[in-house]
Amino acid sequence: MKQVKDFILTGNRTLPSGCHLMTFVPADGAKLPAIEPGQFVQVKVDNSPKAFLRRPISVCDVRYETELVLFVKPQGEGTRCLVELPENSVVNIMLPLGRGFSCDECNGHKVLLVGGGVGAAPLVALCKNLAAGGADVTVAIGGRSRRDVAGVDVLYKPYASKVLVATDDGSCGHKGVVTSLPGFDEHYDRIYCCGPTPMMKAVARIARAKDIWCQVSLENHMACGIGACLCCVENTSDRGNVCVCTEGPVFNINRLQSWE
Amino acid sequence: MGINLKVDLGAGLKLDNPVLTASGTFGFGHQYAEFIDLNRLGGFIVKGTTLEPRQGNPAPRLVETPSGMINAVGLQNPGVEDFAKYIYPTLTGFTSKVIVNISGAQVSDYVKVAEILAPLEKVSAIEVNISCPNVKGGGMSFGTSPEMAAEVTAAVRKVWPRHMMVKLTPNVTSVVQIAKAVEAAGADSVSLVNTFLAMVVDVERRKACLSTVTGGLSGPAIRPIAVRMVWQVAQAVKIPVVGLGGIMDASDALQFIMAGATAVQIGTANFIDPAASVKVVDGIEDYCRRHNVADISELRGII
Known part of the structure; x- marks a missing residue:
């Protein structure tokens, strides 16, 4: 309610x-x-x-x-x-x-959480739930520099088996964008992602290429938040324009028409 | 002392109180049923309905402005057949009045939509939208010419048996002239104002903020202009006037009533507080109690 x-x-x-x-x-x-x-x-x-x-x-x-x-x-x-x-x-x-990430039946699954900037926020509770459900969680955090990631990785440490950090300038962790982390080469059963749209699109491309189930969290502008104003719509392959606030903000990448 | 908030908009549309919710801000009602008892409203006006389903405009459809917002939704709706089949049955249990806002690109679209809605008895009234700024062709273009506004009104009048409200655009030289034209063509009431055509430029990106460049401005930013237009129209027509435009609370609603409105619509405020409409009902009652007003009609048009 x-x-x-x-x-x-x-x-x-x-x-x-x-x-x-x-x-x-x-x-x-x-x-x-x-x-x-x-x-x-x-x-x-x-x-x-x-x-x-x-x-x-x-x-x-x-x-x-x-x-x-x-x-x-x-x-x-x-x-x-x-x-x-x-x-x-x-x-x-x-x-x-809205509707959150699907995290049931994750026991024994190897999952990757990818967060960028403020987008790392909703992944903390997700990380906690997945770990409690028996998943092996790797977290990849991206930022421009040390400032962006400082104090963020520690939020995941109690729950994740690995926390990887990438910064554009190399001031913390791996130098480069988050998708260039060596950890991306491993096999995952699921990927969850939240961050700037270009980052999410890059992650979605990798997931699609490897045929990995992937959910992303969108941040469209909205007014009401309860599906009344129809301002925050995203074009989906199955139902056309749907409200991000009620159908999302989390979507499986397969539904995102313009992301193909 | 019992306070009488009942209002009669004519042609059978009697409301328990003067508070309606504005089309396009209230979905089909059920989005708000989690927050308020819809039966406490005079009625609610559901999302603009067209003959064919519409996907609306591409994103971005929204930009926030000082004390307001501009939308360019473009009448996204499932179409009148879908409404009649799947949505109407969810609305029949309410005691408050259900009003359907209808829109079209040509006169025959409006007529067909009204014909499909006519057998649905719980639809107490239709609000004929001749004022949507976000649809190419039809919509607002009907509302900007007295002749075309009258033509749509008269055509729908022939097929619609119950109360017909006509929603006017403020984007005209004389809203009074349009109001008189639709009154003469058979409207039972007029509602005003719809949104003001507006735009915002993102100077960093050097682009318009909306996909359609222009959209409709709503919220308290437009309220003083809306009150003025309601005041002008109320003096010029004999049919009831329904006032809207940036009403956030009971005091705002009472401005419209004192300016001559018989009822009011709550729009953008629903986005910020889903209980705004019911709070307006309570606030009007409280005002009447504090000022020893026995009947809301005592306040109507006193300016």
């Missing part, structure tokens, strides 16, 4: 990349509804006339059934206002929205 409720900001930590790891708890003290990895929330930013619509943000993690963890990159007026909020601020959040 979707909810719209007030949350209290309980933690707001800046990472070297400038992204913020923000934690919220429901103001009414209630437990959070079940949230699947890859689902998102719509956050209302009150302090700016330029941020009229809610901001869709992927859920990074849920802790202790009450703590919502969001990984926020200040890239526009709304997200800038959001990350500047002091602790104990009250923020209205709609959740949980």
Whole structure:
């Protein structure tokens, strides 16, 4: 069941990349509804006339059934206002929205998680679930430089069997784009990916060439988040234009018409 | 003291309260049923429906603006046959009024859609959309000429037996002239305003932000202009006026009512708060209580 409720900001930590790891708890003290990895929330930013619509943000993690963890990159007026909020601020959040990653029947599977920039966020909870389900998880994180990946790889370390890092300038881990990591040559049963669109398209090409099942998480602009405004559509091979907010944001690459 | 919020838009369209939801912002209702009791609304106007299914415009279809947004959805909808077969049966259980917004590229499209909807008795009214800015041919072009607006209205009038609301575009020199034309052609009410034709340029990419370059601006940014247009039209026509344009709360809704609207539609606000429409109903009732207003009609057109 979707909810719209007030949350209290309980933690707001800046990472070297400038992204913020923000934690919220429901103001009414209630437990959070079940949230699947890859689902998102719509956050209302009150302090700016330029941020009229809610901001869709992927859920990074849920802790202790009450703590919502969001990984926020200040890239526009709304997200800038959001990350500047002091602790104990009250923020209205709609959740949980969309369909997350499919992670059932993963026992014994060798899976690869590929994250880039702020796109690494929803993969944390996914990594946790897959590991709990018995999958052998390799995580590949990409960024421009050390700043982008610092403090991100540690989020996966408790759950993943391997965490690989690639940076464009080689300041941390492998030098080059994430898809040039040697780890990509191994066999995987599934690939999950979230990050900038060019990165996701590159990963999708590799998955398609090797005939590996692959899901990606899209970030189309949206207004409502609940399938009413029809602004966030993606063209699918099976059903034409569908709402990313309700059919996605996670899609199997086979459905993405324009990605062929 | 019981407060009477009931309003009568004529031709059998009686609402328990003056609050409707605007077409294109409320899906087919069920998207909002998780958040609100739809029966608490005067009624809801479902997504613009056309004769044939439409995939709408390519992405990007949305750009945010100061206190508003521009959309270029382009009437994506499953078509009237699909509506009648699969969606209508999900709407028959509601006590609030169901209104279907219809659109077309030519007069005969509107007529055929109205004919297919006519036997569906739970559809209490149709809202004839002669004002969509996002469709090439038809749509807004009907709404920008008094003659063409009257032609569509008269043609649909012949086949549609219940209440017919006609939705007007603000993208004209004189909205009053168009309102009078559709009134004379048989409209039971007029709703205004649809979105304002608008555009935003992404200067870094040196491109328009929308795939269609232009789209329709909605939200509080347009509200003062919408209130003015409702005020002008309400004085010029005898049929009821339904006001919309950037209503975010009860106070905004009451502006339209005081300017002459019999009912209002909540649009873009639904995207930010899915319970916005019901909060407007509660807020109007609260206002009446605080100001000793026994009947909402006491406030109508007092400006």
